[in-house]
Amino acid sequence: MMRTRLMRAMALALVICALGAGTGALSITGQLLDYEKGYVFFTTGDGFRVAPDLRLRSYKTGGPTALQPQARMYARATFDAAGDVSELDLSRAPLTFAGDYAAAHKFAVALSPPVANPALVPKHGGGYCANTVPGKLVPVTITVQVPPDTAPTDQVYMTTDISAWNPQAYLLTRINAMQYRLVLQLLSGTVMHVLFDRGSTQSIQRGENGLQQQPYLLCVGDSTVQAYTRTIYHWGDEQHGNLSAPQAFPTPYNPAPFPNLPTPPPSP
Amino acid sequence: MSDVPLRRLSLRLAVLALFALALCAPAGAATIVRLHANRIAFYYDRFLIEADGNVRVQTSDGMTVTGQAFTMDLRLNRFMVAGHVHVDSPSGSQDGAALADFLSFNRVYFVPITTEPDRWTFINGDFKHPVKGLVMPGDTFYFPDLAHARVYLYARSAVIGAQAFVRFGPSRVALVGHAYVPFPSYYLNFSTNQNLGANSLAGANFDGTYQFAGNANAISAVHVRYDTVNKAYLSFEQHLSSKNAYAVFSLNPATTTSKYWNLLLDDRPSKTFEIQTFTQLHTVQYGLGQPFQAQQVTNVQLTQALKRAFLQGNYQFFNASLLAPFAPNINAGAINAFFPYHPSNASLGISTSDEQFGKLPFFERMRFGFGFQHNSYGLQTIGGVPYTTIWDHYAGFTIYSNPIRIGSPMKRFTDLYLNAILDKQRTWNSTPHYIDTTSTTFSLSKTFNQHLSSYLMYNVNNTGDYYTNGLQSVAYAPFVPALNGSSYPGYAAFHGQATLRTLSLGATYTNLDYFTFSLLARQHKDFPAPIPFLFPLPPTNVLGQFLYPNFLGQPAFDITGDLRFRLNPHMSIDISRSYYFNYENLRWTPQFIFQVMQ
Known part of the structure; x- marks a missing residue:
């Protein structure tokens, strides 16, 4: 995860590049965190000293503006030769991050010298849950093998923590006698916990040992496609026992395995 | 029973359930974040909370932060406050530009402004000793891009249980389209603990759930429902959950004369043992008045995990009438139906885990066990002998194949797969009677591309219902049905x-x-x-x-x-x-x- 954030920071550094603007002055465009006590802060966390004669202008018109710098606002900051921000062009509408961040970073003010953060060292391993660049739409093919006693007409669903464990959140479709499949377009970086069921919380899958199954972790990586397969050993509403579904009172004991036998005519 | 109003029994059951749930649902240890702002927007699609104007955040570890803007990614479990930030912590106060709390990592990243800006990191809640200058993750102070996101809910206050729930104060919620409907509060659970999602309601064609209260261990919800039998009605459901136990109480429907009172309990006292019970009380009554019909059924299921198998016991008892035969009927026209039956049954069985046949793509699983059925008013009469208790024992097995590829493995999405399943079971009864069932299934499947797939499946179910001692022809006396002037002599060949x-x-x-x-x-x-x-x-x-x-x-x-x-x-x-x-x-x-x- 830390590596992910480091990569995001690098990506930001790439998109904030200098705009020469014909005058040779350095400028960067980004989103503001704060403006107070003589400093303006961008979402990179960097704070820059502002010049005493700071000019506030509209990014759109280039003219004077009534806007005041504040959090969430977008701005283009132009630096003077001393490294102070001499002009802020403000916009409420999103602006594309631009400018030479590396060049501007040397003007950022910080009392303490940087200290390496070991938590940001990229970690290897961890599968799709680690080292993922987020934001890419990835087709994820989810295939489950169901217990062999799953009836041909049964419907199978996926329930997840991001759908408040609604047992009918995602419908899977049968692809053969023992497998069901679902293809979802999910953003890379998505992390969710999932279980499978037959449409009710009573039917949520059980473990191979017959006990409650802990949710599976599903992490979406940034590969072109992703396959996710699981085996379901038992359903929670399997007929090994006598658990009744809600509002289904037990029917009288029927010794015949045919519940709807016709009634023969009365004997003479 | 007729002297004890069912209403009182129902209330006792409900109180008992809530008490049991309260016992097993201690408050969670997750961080609680209390948020107030002029405007809070919740983006359900992305689990983002954005707040602006007079933002005030209080965390359960004693930190209070004020600022101009707030953003929290509920899934990443981190929040950030920016703009004229003021932090009060147990170790003092400090102004700054922004503060980000990575709750899962116990790290608070802060851009203070003392004489000049700086970068501090508080680790594990130690606000007295910030680590100064520590390099922070690059996106620590990012606001999310909301260009294509739509606000689901507006509010002015929220309580957030880290990685568990969010409960908004008075809210306006976009139920359909852009129409925002006011609600006194709105609760959403996104915990990885699935137990709070357990429900005890029957299916419905439509279910609109309004969770009006809740925390990390409890949810109170009203359901607006419709089904073709009961039509439109309201239901109530109370969930309580802890790490290893949960309970669900519901009244469904709550607004019709036919009411079902449900109580679902589940506990796992050890890693290998689980108890589940389900009790349902059905009353027919106006409001909460004296019922004129009442039934009850209870199931108890015990599961013990074994090595490569599990043992499961089930017991069920059913009271078809809880009221006396001639209970006074205070409602004209109401029917006091009385059924004296109170059958019960139990079973104990073992199911084995799947075992592979060598290296072949075939697996088997077995099951065997025994049980009984009892009804003092009679279960079955065979050969003139009435039986009130019937014992049975059973043994069965399943053999199945994993999908066997037919065709070239080089062609993605164009290959065929073959599946086969064989299941067989015999059940012997203490009466002169046994039942054989065999199910055989073959399927051929083909996935054409990511969009289109198909399968061809052939299934044969054989069921044999056998009576010994020459009783088969008595149990299945052959006859030729005649319907609408036509007779069907072929049916006479059916002997069970x-x-x-x-x-x-x-x-x-x-x-x-x-x-x-x-x-x-x-x-x-x-x-x-x-x-x-x-x-x-x-x-x-x-x-x-x-x-x-x-x-x-x-x-x-x-x-x-x-x-x-x-x-x-x-x-x-x-x-x-x-x-x-x-x-x-x-x-x-x-x-x-x-x-x-x-």
């Missing part, structure tokens, strides 16, 4: 052994986004043959679906279409209907099966 053959062709198309359509065509070739109007059709549930899939007299042909359409990330519509090719004058199923999933 049935064979149901089903050939199925299924196909599914999905656009990988919001639309899925599946089509299932089936041909049944059964013995005994499906004689129209001879076999009563099985009962259906409130959704119009048959309660059991295999039965005598299935239409020779049927075709079913199922359309699922996702309206938004939180709501889908499922519509299905079957066509029976004029079997028993039935063309289409009487109604569409229409379900809205929220």
Whole structure:
């Protein structure tokens, strides 16, 4: 995860590049965190000293503006030769991050010298849950093998923590006698916990040992496609026992395995 | 029982349930974040909370932060406050530009402004000793891009349980489209603990759930429901959960005379043992007045994990009438139906885990056990002998194959797969009677591409119902049914052994986004043959679906279409209907099966 954030920071550094603007002055465009006590802060966390004669202008018109710098606002900051921000062009509408961040970073003010953060060292391993660049739409093919006693007409669903464990959140479709499949377009970086069921919380899958199954972790990586397969050993509403579904009172004991036998005519 | 009002019993049950739940649901240890702001917006699609104007954040570890703007990614479990930030912590106060709290990592990143800006990191809640200058993750102070996101809810206050729930104060919620409906509060659970999602309600065509209260261990909800039997009604449900136990109490429907009071309990006292119970009380009463009908059923299930198997015991008892035969009926026109039955049954069985046959793609699992059925008013009469208790024991096995590829493995999405399943079981009864069941299934499947797949499946179900001591012809006395002037002598060959053959062709198309359509065509070739109007059709549930899939007299042909359409990330519509090719004058199923999933 830390590596992910480091990569995001690098990506930001790439998109904030200098705009020469014909005058040779350095400028960067980004989103503001704060403006107070003589400093303006961008979402990179960097704070820059502002010049005493700071000019506030509209990014759109280039003219004077009534806007005041504040959090969430977008701005283009132009630096003077001393490294102070001499002009802020403000916009409420999103602006594309631009400018030479590396060049501007040397003007950022910080009392303490940087200290390496070991938590940001990229970690290897961890599968799709680690080292993922987020934001890419990835087709994820989810295939489950169901217990062999799953009836041909049964419907199978996926329930997840991001759908408040609604047992009918995602419908899977049968692809053969023992497998069901679902293809979802999910953003890379998505992390969710999932279980499978037959449409009710009573039917949520059980473990191979017959006990409650802990949710599976599903992490979406940034590969072109992703396959996710699981085996379901038992359903929670399997007929090994006598658990009744809600509002289904037990029917009288029927010794015949045919519940709807016709009634023969009365004997003479 | 008639002297004890059922109403009092119901209330006692409810209080007992809540008490039990309170005991097993200690407050969670997760961080609680209390947020106030002029405007709080919740983006359900992305689990983002954005707040602006006079933001005030209090965390359960004693930190208070004020600022101009707030953003929190509930899934990443981190929040950030920016703009004229003021922090009060147990070790003092400090102004700054922004503060980000990575709750999962116990790290608070802060840009203070002392004489000049700086970068401090507080680790593990130690606000006295900031680590100064520590390099922070690059996106620590990022606001999310909300260009294509839509606000689901507006509020002015929220309580957030880290990685568990969020509860908004008075809210305006976008239920459909851009129409915002005011609610006194709004609760949403996104915990990885699935126990709070357990419910004890029956199915419904439509269920709108309003969770009006809750925390990391409890949810209180009102359901607005519709089904074809009860029509529109309200229900109430209370959930309580802890790490290893949960309980659900519900009253469903709550606004009709026929009420079901449900209590679901589950506890796992050890890693290998689990207890589940389900109790249902059915009353017919006006409001909470004296019931004039009452029934109760309780199931208890015990599961013990074994090495490569599990042992499961089940016990069920049912009281068909809890009221005395002639209980005074205070409501004119109400019926006091009395049924003296109170049957019970129990079973104890072992199921083995799947074992592979060497290196072959075939697996087997076995099951065996015993049990009894009891009804003091009689279960079955065989050869003139009435039985009130019948013991049984059973043994069965299943052999199945993993999908076996047929065709080239080099061609992605174009290969064929073969599956085979064989299941067989015999059940012996303490009466002169045993039952054999065999199910055999073969399927051939083909996935054409990511959008389209299909399968061909052939299933044979053999059921033999055998009586010994020469009683078979008594139990299945041959007769020739005559219906509408036609006789069907073939049925006389049926002596309790049935064979149901089903050939199925299924196909599914999905656009990988919001639309899925599946089509299932089936041909049944059964013995005994499906004689129209001879076999009563099985009962259906409130959704119009048959309660059991295999039965005598299935239409020779049927075709079913199922359309699922996702309206938004939180709501889908499922519509299905079957066509029976004029079997028993039935063309289409009487109604569409229409379900809205929220």
